[in-house]
Amino acid sequence: KKKEAKTRENSILINSNLCSRTCCCSFNLVFHVISCIRTCNNVFFLLDYNSPVVVLLHELSEYEGDWSILPALPRLSATYGQSAAWFFFVEEETRVTLAALLQVLHRYRVSEEWFLGKRLHDNEASIIHHYAFSEDPSSFGYPDPAAGWALSTPLLQRLAERIQRENLKSDFTIDLKHEIALYIWEEGNGPKLTAVPEFCTEPRDNCATTFTTYLPNCGDPVSKKDVFVAVKTCQKFHSERVPVVKATWEKDAGFLEYYSDVTDASIPTISLGVANTERGHCGKTFAILRRFLSKAVPKADWLLIVDDDTLISLPRLRRLLRCYDPKEAVSLGERYGYSLVLNGYSYATGGGGMVLSRVAVSRLMSSGCRCYSDDAPDDMVLGRCFTSLGVPITHSPLFHQARPDDYNETLISLQQAISFHKHWNIDPVAVYRHWLRDKDLRDEL
DSSP, X not given: OOOOOOOOTTEEEOXXXXXXXXXXXXXXXXXXXXXXXXXXXXXXXXXXXXXXXXXXXXXXXXXXXXXXXXXXXXXXXXXXXXTOSEEEEEOTTEEEEHHHHHHHHTTSOTTSOOEEEOEEOOSSOOGGGTTTTTTOGGGSOEEOGGGOEEEEHHHHHHHHHHHHHSOOOOOEESOHHHHHHHHHHGGGTSOOOEEOXXXXXXXXXXXXXEEOOSSOXXXXXXXXXXXXXXXXXXXXXXTTTHHHHHHTTGGGOSEEEEEESXXXXXXXXXXXXXXXXXXXXXXXXHHHHHHHHSTXXXXXXXXXXXXXXXXXXXXXHHHHHTXXXXXXXOEEEOEEEESGXXXXXXXXXXXXXXXXXXXXXXXXXXXXXXXXXXTSBHHHHHHHHHHHHTOOEEEOTTOOSSOGXXXXXXXXXXXXXXXXXXXXXXXXXXXXXXXXXXTTOOOOO
């Protein structure tokens, strides 16, 4: 879907709501690396300068994990390190005023190592950051990706050399912006983030960047009947978690079933013949996938799999799904990674909700990919299967694996969040009403 490009003097409008990787644009000494979602054919550059060179990061190599930046740095350095003084990373809906950006960058010596961005910090130790800097969480800064962040070429080149030199270990990629900042800081041996006030997410005087939205307008939301919702639960949570779903977002579902280890007509739940496991739930998830393709449930374009302690806005999800073609194999959610620096794989994390097109489910089930045990981590198994099939994991920052309290408030206040996860130490109904309910929504398709 092509969007209308809005002309602004000396500015760039990146409008790639249907993309999911990264683009590089060369403006003399500046490279822009721009996150996208599936295809960047609708990226527009409106400049009074010469047209930029655009490189999609996923075209930089055959490796799908380049979205996590670190694996891509050696190739970025080798390809562009001799012609660029700066590498600038922004989101697809970030608007860059080129003249102002160049003016900002001229303040910093290009021969030195610089890590620039809009500074975010944790107010309390966060699980998604492994409780780092627990004694003083605000002491460590990491960049807001929506405002853009920059690396000077000397720093990028040193990082690229370090990646190639080090004996890297398997690890998880959970919150990229925080993990990038940690890697650059290198336990105090590298630079901390330098805050740049001109890197903005809301319009102000002298801003070099501003931000529009993570929830693009691709047309009318898909119909309720186009989304089948599968809620994973178990007997011990029937009276604790299921009532929260019913009190909040169940009413917005066209088709919804609760899958448990026992049948409970009062909810009602459906037993899939898979015993409850304390973790993983792969056996249950694959049983859901088989049922979705069967004639036992209404035929729908999309399958949403959530936990019984997931809080979600189905109207916002249906708006987002209009941006994707259900005739393609789509796996959508909050993207995590496992061992990406060692040729690992990406996956849509389960707690925030996993969205699969019918085509994706069909390809997965016909491939022979299976759980290695019923309690294997379902989201990781799905990610590994989709990677082997060449189906990319599409990321949306509107899905959240954790609670609102676990994220920087400035960051999530900018979003129209689609989901959060976990009821621990919160009032889940109040959280839903504050963060996920649209008060003026008139949408009963």
